[in-house]
Amino acid sequence: MARITLKDVAKFYGDAQVLFDCNLEIADHEFVVLVGPSGSGKTTLLRIIAGLEHISAGDLYFDDRRVNDVDVADRDIAMVFQNYGLYPHMSVYENMAFGLRRRKIPASEIDRRVRGAAEMLNMAAYLQRRPRQLSGGQRQRVALGRAIVREPAVFLLDEPLSNLDAHLRVQMRAEILRVHRAVTATAVYVTHDQIEAMTMGDRIVVMHEGRIQQVGTPDELYDAPANRFVASFIGTPAMGFIEATLEGEGDRAELVVPGLRLNLAEPQRKALARSGARQVSIGIRPERLVLGDDPSADWRVAGTVDVVEMLGSEQYVHFSTEAGSLTARVSRDHPLKVQESVTFSGAAQHLHLFDRETGKTLA
Amino acid sequence: MSDRRQQDGPRRFTLGKAVQYLAIAFGLFWSLAPVYWMLATSFKTELEATRIDPTLVPLEPTLANYIGLGGQSLPFFAFFFNSILSCLATAAIAVVIATPAAYALSRARFRLRGTVSYAILVFRMLPLVVMLAPLYLLLLNLHLLDSIGGLVVGFTTFGLPFAVWMMKSFIDAVPIEVEEAARVDGYPRWQILLRVVTPLIMPGILTTATFVFMEAWNNLIYPLTFMTTMEKQTLPAALVLTFTGQFKTDWGGMMAAATVTTLPLMIAFFAVQRSMVRGLTSGAVAGA
Numbered sequence A: 001m002a003r004i005t006l007k008d009v010a011k012f013y014g015d016a017q018v019l020f021d022c023n024l025e026i027a028d029h030e031f032v033v034l035v036g037p038s039g040s041g042k043t044t045l046l047r048i049i050a051g052l053e054h055i056s057a058g059d060l061y062f063d064d065r066r067v068n069d070v071d072v073a074d075r076d077i078a079m080v081f082q083n084y085g086l087y088p089h090m091s092v093y094e095n096m097a098f099g100l101r102r103r104k105i106p107a108s109e110i111d112r113r114v115r116g117a118a119e120m121l122n123m124a125a126y127l128q129r130r131p132r133q134l135s136g137g138q139r140q141r142v143a144l145g146r147a148i149v150r151e152p153a154v155f156l157l158d159e160p161l162s163n164l165d166a167h168l169r170v171q172m173r174a175e176i177l178r179v180h181r182a183v184t185a186t187a188v189y190v191t192h193d194q195i196e197a198m199t200m201g202d203r204i205v206v207m208h209e210g211r212i213q214q215v216g217t218p219d220e221l222y223d224a225p226a227n228r229f230v231a232s233f234i235g236t237p238a239m240g241f242i243e244a245t246l247e248g249e250g251d252r253a254e255l256v257v258p259g260l261r262l263n264l265a266e267p268q269r270k271a272l273a274r275s276g277a278r279q280v281s282i283g284i285r286p287e288r289l290v291l292g293d294d295p296s297a298d299w300r301v302a303g304t305v306d307v308v309e310m311l312g313s314e315q316y317v318h319f320s321t322e323a324g325s326l327t328a329r330v331s332r333d334h335p336l337k338v339q340e341s342v343t344f345s346g347a348a349q350h351l352h353l354f355d356r357e358t359g360k361t362l363a
Numbered sequence B: 001m002s003d004r005r006q007q008d009g010p011r012r013f014t015l016g017k018a019v020q021y022l023a024i025a026f027g028l029f030w031s032l033a034p035v036y037w038m039l040a041t042s043f044k045t046e047l048e049a050t051r052i053d054p055t056l057v058p059l060e061p062t063l064a065n066y067i068g069l070g071g072q073s074l075p076f077f078a079f080f081f082n083s084i085l086s087c088l089a090t091a092a093i094a095v096v097i098a099t100p101a102a103y104a105l106s107r108a109r110f111r112l113r114g115t116v117s118y119a120i121l122v123f124r125m126l127p128l129v130v131m132l133a134p135l136y137l138l139l140l141n142l143h144l145l146d147s148i149g150g151l152v153v154g155f156t157t158f159g160l161p162f163a164v165w166m167m168k169s170f171i172d173a174v175p176i177e178v179e180e181a182a183r184v185d186g187y188p189r190w191q192i193l194l195r196v197v198t199p200l201i202m203p204g205i206l207t208t209a210t211f212v213f214m215e216a217w218n219n220l221i222y223p224l225t226f227m228t229t230m231e232k233q234t235l236p237a238a239l240v241l242t243f244t245g246q247f248k249t250d251w252g253g254m255m256a257a258a259t260v261t262t263l264p265l266m267i268a269f270f271a272v273q274r275s276m277v278r279g280l281t282s283g284a285v286a287g288a
Helices: A042-050 A092-102 A107-120 A136-149 A166-183 A194-200 A218-223 A228-233 A266-275 B002-008 B015-042 B064-069 B076-107 B113-125 B128-141 B148-172 B176-184 B189-200 B202-218 B221-226 B235-243 B251-271 B273-281
Strands: A004-013 A016-026 A031-035 A057-062 A077-080 A154-158 A186-191 A203-208 A211-216 A240-247 A254-256 A260-262 A279-284 A299-310 A314-321 A324-331 A341-346 A351-355
Touching (some): A004 A042, A016 A211, A042 A203, A077 B176, A092 A107, A166 A194, A186 A194, A194 A218, A203 A228, A211 A218, A228 A279, A240 A260, B076 B113, B076 B189, B076 B202, B076 B235, B113 B148, B128 B148, B148 B202, B189 B202, B221 B235, B235 B251, B251 B273
Parallel strands (some): A077 A154, A154 A186
Antiparallel strands (some): A004 A016, A240 A279, A240 A324, A260 A299, A279 A351, A299 A314, A299 A341
16 A cells, blocks of 8 residues: 655656656545646656656655655556556466566466456456456456556556447446445556546546646536636547636626626626636536526527537537627527527536636636 | 459559569579589589589489488588587577577666667677687687687677677567566566566577577588687588588589588578567567
8 A cells, every 4th residue: 555745846858857846645545647648748657657767857755755766567557558558378277376476476366366357357267368368348457457467556547448438438437436445546547538437536636748737536627727728728529718818997897798798706706806707708608508598697698509419419509799609508498400599508606717818726 | 452452353464463473483593503512413423513514403313412411431410410419509599608698788877878788789780701800819719719619609609799689679679568567577587588578588588599500500601710620510510521622513412511511590490480470570560
């Protein structure tokens, strides 16, 4: 078991810096997900924790022990790779036992652990097979099994589900969480899929362009994103944005948006006034747009339907307004057609305000 | 594919195809005619082999030339053994040295890696003759002239650069995650090379060893230069030295010996043919 601490961790490849001042504390037993788009540095950060990449600057601690220069073999970690990284010339049994043999664990104990892990992952019938004789899901289970038998202090998983089909991915998500509960190791999980992050992580670390953007529980990230990037990255369908300008000074300042009537809540007004930002992006989550022109609503927005995505139980309606495009989640009881004029309304407290220049959350 | 053929109807014999087949036929004839001539002559009597109007098929086929190889006058089997021993040793030493060297060039990040790689390649481009004098002096000082050991040193100097480059391409094709998994499992580099990488590149090792073996087997100039005792000579060199006299050449005997000389090469080639093709094309397509 281990607590992981990163202090001002940076990584350079030659002159190119790929990680900037990463600070993070991961509690013992915690399941933390690193999420971000391709090239955000999440895999590099995971590989630094693993010891597969050298730290250019900053410190990494496992509990109170600085492990910057500790070899990967001595970090007491287990890792599941994106492409499984199984040994093709060994049976499933040997794949799982290989790491244990290195640690001079008695054969009877190795056998007990391998069979136990295989049992846990429903792979007991495949122990003598080679990886090439297994399906993608089974290979991923072997990779998981190989990590489990090691009984490591830290579990590292690098996009382990990205090669699986959608159905299997959902199944394996539950499986990984079940395994994590059973082994109670600290787990760091990398994915570019925000749904995976939201459903699996105790806490989520959102990364973008080599920087940690926000660390928080799924609820915190969804309800109080730190900046426009986090707001747009977390949530499906993504948050929509319209652009606004702050006019007037002090308490009389008003956000002006073409085609939108807007009454901001008092805390939002104050926050706007404090920030001094003139160019503002307003973010609205699709489920916060209520179909219809409700006179008592804080804001109303009119537009024309561009695309309707039918999902069975509900539909995603993408529509254009004068100030930008938005997406709304609408019950299928209200059939909408392309080119139809629509009006949506909602409460001011559900609007997210961002400084358009810095992207930071204003309110 | 089959659907398209059906749509096209019977394949038409175009001029392009005709030229293609002609070129293939010419290529086959060019390569196989000497082989046939060697085989046919090896079954001819001495008289028939030297006729002014040569025969295509032996008129009176005889095994006398082959039986003669085992005769008392010529230590043919000693030549054969010398060749097998020196070439097998060369192939073995070359892959044993080339594998870790190629692994370092493939995986390690160090200054001058590219320079070292190309220096090895440039060494390979030198003609055999250029190496002759320095090698001769080296073997002389090491007291390895006229010995199988010296011959192996000579063969290896020329086979090794090729082996390193070939092995490097095989190691490049091994997914890095497999090695990283072994590092996480706690294995040091040399054990990863031995227990993870080597089994995965076994087809490559066999292919490389076969190429080095064949090249050493066909090497004529080193044995002719470094070996002085007839009994220690390799087979190809012995063929030149023993069957060609001042006044007469024993064509039948030489062709029988040549046939036996090419046999190990043929056997080696066919034994590893499948893995050789796989080896040479590995990494050419994604997922290979």
